[in-house]
Amino acid sequence: MKIVSVLGALLLSISMYSQKISGKVINENNEVVSYCSVSLENINTSTITDINGNYSIDIPENAKKSDYIIFESNGYEDKKLTIEGITSNANITLNKKANAIQEISIIGKKTKKDVLGYKSRPMLTFSKMFDQNVPTIEQGQIFNIYKWTKLNSYNFYIIPSSKFKEITLKLNVYSVKNNLPDESLLQENIIFKTNTTGWQTIDLGKYKLIYNDLDQLAITLQLVENVPQDNVDFVFGISAKKTLSKDLLFRYQSQGKWEASGGNFISNIDINYMKDKK
Template sequence: MIISLALTSEITTLTMRMQLRFFLRALTFLYILPFISHAQISNRYGTIVDIGSRSGIPYVSIGIKGKALGTVADSTGKFKLLLDNTVAPSDSVIFMRVGYHTLGKTISELKDSPWAITMEASSVLLNEVSIKASKQTIETYGRTPASIYLTPKAYMRVPRTSDVSGLEQATILDINNQILLKEVDFLLIRNNFANLKYRINLYSVKNDLPDKIIPTKDIIFETSETRGWKKIDLEDYNIVLKNYKKVAVSVQLLDAKLKDDDVNKTLLLVPSYPSPFKKSFFREKSESEWTPLKNTFLYINFQAYKLKD
């Protein structure tokens, strides 16, 4: 009888311990559940409109400051932004487009979808001037056609699940003090897209890196010919660069449509020419850090009129 009671007591104690362990595990799971949910990848949706007209603003660059996360709004101002567990409530979402004041909002300010974003137009653009009488010889700045090119792995292939919009390549060009841009040319090779939409951006240069965007008219174009040299006529934009010794010229991908259902997207956009004295730059999103690619000279150039002082 004593043995039976002792055995019963031991079983009861063991059962209580198991129940306690189960309770503690359940409590722990309930405690970490919000963090697990937070760590999951999630999408945020929204629309960006002009504060005055209330119409959608097309192709606004959207990025998490300092992170390779972001996207580009579509032609109506609508967007879908992918967030992951690296994003904190204090992180800033930057909305940027030429012709508008750059807007920054923290994740905690924006809260849940849908995000309703308003942006205010800016009057700060490069001065348009009458320069027809001052045009002189056309000069070329940058890398012209050649038979040799490099294909850095940094931007060759991106998984199909990735949002490729916002991907940007740049090169730094030495220029004269005052020029009028005539056209910009760049090379596309070996990609898996049926249609591409791009934006040409101009940046000032600081510490040998692209720095602040130079305010010009938005230069956006679309092509279904996804190979070969692309020529963008800039005559109608009337862009005068004055008092710049160097500028960074970039090609930013806004949208892309695949040709087929390949597992990967071939994202070789603008190849480089091997050069020991040059370097090109690459970044995945508009607010991520620029990655220098040494000994490479991106196949981008522009033709310009050198203007009289």
């Protein structure tokens, strides 16, 4: 009996029972960090903070006290803490990241305009649906760009059969490595709200998104908040088209692996550019 008791105590020290951890994410100035990713490392469990910085994450039974929860948000240094550490203090402070993205001046430079991607909706399309209960899911695509590119807007098409009062989307921009998204290129969140279907435009002008010496960009969307219609099931999807190139992207959470499939969103980026595409 003594041996069994000792073994039981050891197992309890390694494993955790399923529980929920709730807290708030702020920055060093006591400002809330909205839509921050909160993910268990190497476990398919994640969530995001709401607009007020609050989060709640379910810890599965197979998690250990020594497993890490990772907090990630555009413009901030990632924070990595053990489950045990967060259990004692679930309120998290993130530190601003030094701006490593080079400021590129366009004063005195002549640029041309272009629209990369679909300018109209083709006859034959399919829908990429979003799950209202999984705000960590990202879906998007890869764009081939010019050697010097400034993003003015991102345009995409919400399927007419979508049903919602309002949705809130988070736009993400990444560099591309081995045909998959690599590092985030944003210093702050880009949030877009709409209550309509059809073509949508996210104005990117104020963010000064200028990229030099990149072949490609990956742009993805997350459904971070939604208001459903009364007594109607929520539906939200974006039009896409099958292609031979594997440019359609999917990721379940920020710590998950990217998946690529054949196709493109019915979307485009309005840009200014210099020189030729690589």
